[in-house]
Amino acid sequence: MKVRFTLPLTALMFVFLWASTAPIHAQSESYVDSLYKASETDEGKSDELTTPEPAAQEPAPAPAPEPQSATEAKPDDNIHFQTGQMTPDQLEQFIRNIIAQILGAGGALPGRIIIIRIPGGGCPNSPQQPPAAPSTPPSAPPSTSTDPSSSAGIAGLKAEMSAKYGISADDNQGGAKWSKRQLEEANKVLATLPAAFRNNTKSIARDLGSDMPRGVLGWVQMGIPRVHLLNASTYQGTFQGTLVHEMTHCWQANNRGLTQSWERQFWPNGRYGGPQPSSVSGYGNTQPVEDMAESVRQSWQAGASRKASNPARYEWVRVNVMGGKEF
Amino acid sequence: MTRRICISAFVLFLGATLAHGMIKTLTIPDLVRKAQVICIAKVAQQSEISVSKEQISTIKNVLLPEKVLKGDWPANEPIVIMTKKCGESGQIGWLEDQVEFPPKGYRVILFLEKADDGSLRTVNLVQGMWPLDKTKPLGMGIGTTLAQVEDLIKTQKN
Numbered sequence: 155m156k157v158r159f160t161l162p163l164t165a166l167m168f169v170f171l172w173a174s175t176a177p178i179h180a181q182s183e184s185y186v187d188s189l190y191k192a193s194e195t196d197e198g199k200s201d202e203l204t205t206p207e208p209a210a211q212e213p214a215p216a217p218a219p220e221p222q223s224a225t226e227a228k229p230d231d232n233i234h235f236q237t238g239q240m241t242p243d244q245l246e247q248f249i250r251n252i253i254a255q256i257l258g259a260g261g262a263l264p265g266r267i268i269i270i271r272i273p274g275g276g277c278p279n280s281p282q283q284p285p286a287a288p289s290t291p292p293s294a295p296p297s298t299s300t301d302p303s304s305s306a307g308i309a310g311l312k313a314e315m316s317a318k319y320g321i322s323a324d325d326n327q328g329g330a331k332w333s334k335r336q337l338e339e340a341n342k343v344l345a346t347l348p349a350a351f352r353n354n355t356k357s358i359a360r361d362l363g364s365d366m367p368r369g370v371l372g373w374v375q376m377g378i379p380r381v382h383l384l385n386a387s388t389y390q391g392t393f394q395g396t397l398v399h400e401m402t403h404c405w406q407a408n409n410r411g412l413t414q415s416w417e418r419q420f421w422p423n424g425r426y427g428g429p430q431p432s433s434v435s436g437y438g439n440t441q442p443v444e445d446m447a448e449s450v451r452q453s454w455q456a457g458a459s460r461k462a463s464n465p466a467r468y469e470w471v472r473v474n475v476m477g478g479k480e481f
Numbered sequence: 482m483t484r485r486i487c488i489s490a491f492v493l494f495l496g497a498t499l500a501h502g503m504i505k506t507l508t509i510p511d512l513v514r515k516a517q518v519i520c521i522a523k524v525a526q527q528s529e530i531s532v533s534k535e536q537i538s539t540i541k542n543v544l545l546p547e548k549v550l551k552g553d554w555p556a557n558e559p560i561v562i563m564t565k566k567c568g569e570s571g572q573i574g575w576l577e578d579q580v581e582f583p584p585k586g587y588r589v590i591l592f593l594e595k596a597d598d599g600s601l602r603t604v605n606l607v608q609g610m611w612p613l614d615k616t617k618p619l620g621m622g623i624g625t626t627l628a629q630v631e632d633l634i635k636t637q638k639n
Contacts, residue, residue: 377573436621
């Protein structure tokens with residue numbers, strides 16, 4: 155009698171514990187995997203730039219799953235659950251079957267199984283607010299996944315980027331190519347940025363980065379309005395942040411006076427005297443232009459947090475770069 | 482002379498493209514762990530030794546080690562590091578993330594590792610070179626003290 159109730163009870167606890175962690179996997183690893191299209195040779199998952207971004211809060215609906223080998227890289231862009239490429243409904247049914255089997259094995263009476271879904275909304279303690287709700291509405295809906303244009307695939311998303319923002323999405327060095335998911339994310343980022351900032355960038359190139367040292371996420375050569383996004387950057391949060399960081403270098407090339415003004419304000423002792431106060435990241439402490447690029451990235455990616463911790467930089471970025479827009 | 486050349490470290494930072502951008506930051510323990518040689522050195526000489534047709538300069542940086550914190554390095558042997566440069570920071574043509582040493586007389590902490598060809602290079606590009614303001618690290622070392630670095634080296638050695 156005791157065993158009859160203990161076994162199903164233990165099994166139920168296990169199943170609910172497992173089910174409760176599924177959304178976490180869905181928001182992190184599997185999402186990251188879907189964004190990541192490169193060979194696993196970098197350490198992008200462990201960097202400091204994995205701040206939650208609006209896209210993480212609005213995952214695209216998963217399509218009907220297709221059979222897929224675990225070792226075969228499938229070139230689609232949709233979010234999959236970590237376990238078995240399931241949609242939420244399929245996952246629920248899967249759990250339902252397991253419970254039914256366990257109860258059946260334990261000799262419990264058959265009955266209706268009710269599974270309560272707890273909607274995922276990110277960590278409630280997250281200190282950073284996503285820039286999904288700027289004070290002024292973006293020029294386009296941030297989520298392209300529900301837009302009919304997303305179904306047009308990669309070509310459609312590239313055309314959308316070009317038509318809406320005047321930026322070409324180029325497949326570039328080393329054979330790196332844009333994935334649909336990456337294009338969706340890039341378009342979402344661009345939609346939130348002010349046109350005066352965005353217009354300094356004319357192309358965004360995916361770059362394999364095989365001839366770059368490990369750890370390089372993206373690059374720009376000052377004066378050439380092209381952002382290179384390397385495979386190492388294609389992780390949730392890192393991808394979006396790197397894009398904004400590199401776009402800032404394109405902005406700097408066309409705003410030399412303001413860039414020098416930044417240097418005078420935050421690096422009063424010169425480049426080798428260090429920033430005053432410290433930049434928003436270690437990388438930002440290396441030199442004034444990186445300090446600004448990091449400050450723009452973090453103002454966009456974690457505005458509320460930056461406003462509190464480094465108000466002078468946040469305000470400078472808001473006024474001079476973002477045209478007064480709050481993030 | 483040959484021995485001197487062999488002992489000197491010729492650090493080649495870049496691949497063919499010579500343009501690097503935003504990098505992923507290592508944690509300080511990882512930076513220390515990856516470094517095979519960590520030392521405090523003084524910039525003794527900087528000279529442009531060539532300019533490519535793309536106007537990219539190769540700079541020879543000679544540094545004199547003052548204190549070796551990790552690894553083995555002969556006390557009186559200069560560290561020679563070759564870097565690339567194109568334009569000044571933030572100006573048109575400037576290339577991101579080139580390791581650029583402060584002027585002659587400045588002191589730096591170097592985190593060096595062996596490249597595939599056996600030469601030494603800074604760990605994680607610009608993260609592996611911290612200018613020093615007296616004893617206070619600058620660059621990506623801001624917020625970390627020398628004592629903390631030394632403690633980490635001790636801890637990781639044990």
